[in-house]
Amino acid sequence: MNILIAPDSFKESLSAMEISIAIEKGIKTVNPSIDTLNIPLADGGEGTIEAIIDATQGNTFTVNTVDALGRKTLAKYGITGDNKTAIIELASASGIDKIKKQELDPSNASTYGTGILIKYAIQKGIREFIICLGGSATNDGGTGLLKALGFKFKDKQGNLINEGGLSLKNLYEIDDSETLEELKDCQFNIACDVTNPFVGSKGASTIFGPQKGASPCLVQELDHALNHFANIIQKKYHVRVHDIEGAGAAGGTSGGLYGCLNAQIYSGFDLIASTLNLNKILSDNNIDLIITGEGQLDSQTENGKVISGISHLGDSYHIPTIALVGGIQNISETLYKRGLIAVFSIVNQPMSLSKSMDFAADLITKQTEQVMRLYLSKL
Structure with missing residues (x-):
């Protein structure tokens, strides 16, 4: 058996x-x-790095970066055993579990630290990425992450806007003229375990904002700011992210990467299953029974x-x-x-x-x- x-x-x-x-x-x-x-296994949330690294005999790296509030911290990322793909968990650097409850601040929280992890992997020669979006403390549409890769987000006066989701209401221009040269060769695949759109009654701010510390009034402001960001993305890249399924994951990080990096959004489990080639495992090993599990x-x-x-x-x-x-x-x-x-x-x-x-x-x-x-x- x-x-x-x-x-x-x-x-x-x-x-x-x-x-x-x-x-x-x-x-x-x-x-x-x-x-x-x-x-x-994993579904794109916590534990995805470990699951993929264990299955592919890859390596995990712990590096210096910043948390969602810009404070110095250590975070990890993984590279598969074939040295081709990096696995980045947003929660490792920009996660809600790294911040005390009384410190939660979705107005200013940023994904910048996660962008630093991606930059480290790019410098190691990696060009394929699996971005896992569970457990974020942020609502910035992934702009912090994009800033770490060279994107500049400017207001009408040409000044850089501040970190965080609320500052997106002042966004006038996305400047990608000085992004990392290597980005043109990179493929970003998003492992997403939610189906929420970028904005609206089921969007990132409305559904996930309260658990990140947003009051009802702030939820509305953040949603309007993300909607404005989506409009700017559409104007710049001719891509509509407003109602894309899964674009609301991690405070809109999924939608921001979809719009600005041409990232592809996948079901977390499906992406991990493909990465580990589960179909071949099941077809080649005469499996009689599967035993699985999760916490809840x-x-x-x-x-x-x-x-x-x-x-x-x-x-x-x-x-x-x-x-x-x-x-x-x-x-x-x-x-x-x-x-x-x-x-x-x-x-x-x-x-x-x-x-x-x-x-x-x-x-x-x-x-x-x-x-x-x-x-x-x-x-």
Whole structure:
């Protein structure tokens, strides 16, 4: 029997690789002769660097940059084992988790630090990029990132506008005459796990602004500023980003890169699956069962998350999928129609969230053992 172990990370608890190892341990406890293949996954959010680097035997680099408020910090990026593609997680430099709650400031927060990571990779000779946009503290439409690559954003008087999303209301001109020469040879692929447009009632500012510290009044101002930025992009590049699906990711960073760098926007899982060549893995290894998982199964799971993506991909090869999760809020019937046969919570007794996170590896192993006993008994 061949089992593919392909989970996402459990946020703030275990990496996808650590989960894979815990699942494998549970499988081998029941039957050591079962062949397992570990492919840790991600959906473009936290843990994507680690998942791709582990799968491709790549390297991770930690460098000096700045956080979303312009303060010095360390952040990491990855380069795949073939030395062709850089994986940049916006959250590594410009993430909301790097800022205290009382410091959140979407008016002035900037993606500049993420642009510095891209610049480092370009200087290493990399020309292909996967940009992962989950967990940002910003609402600047990616202008900070673009500034680090040589773009200049000017007001009507020709002065450079300030960092942050609110200053975009003063934007008059995008000057790309002094951008990095290497950009013309670069391909930017955006791993996006949301479908929100750039602006409007479901746009970046309206949906994600409040969690980044924006009041209702500021949300409206930020949305107007991004709309103005979108108008300038359309005037400059003849590209309309206002209502592009996924353009609202990371405070509009997705739309800004789409408009100014001709970046391509993909479902996070689909992009990672393509990068890791999951179709070939499934077709070449006679996989009988897939075991996946993520920290929380909820209403968002069916929208491009790992459980949904790997179940659907496995179903195309007639391979069933079982999911292990930390918590279950909602299970969509759509998941069962796309190849998922069952979901199991790893929690085996009443316990706090912090305790379940502390003992997650052991809980995963024990639940995997029970799942395998039940599954094998039905064969």
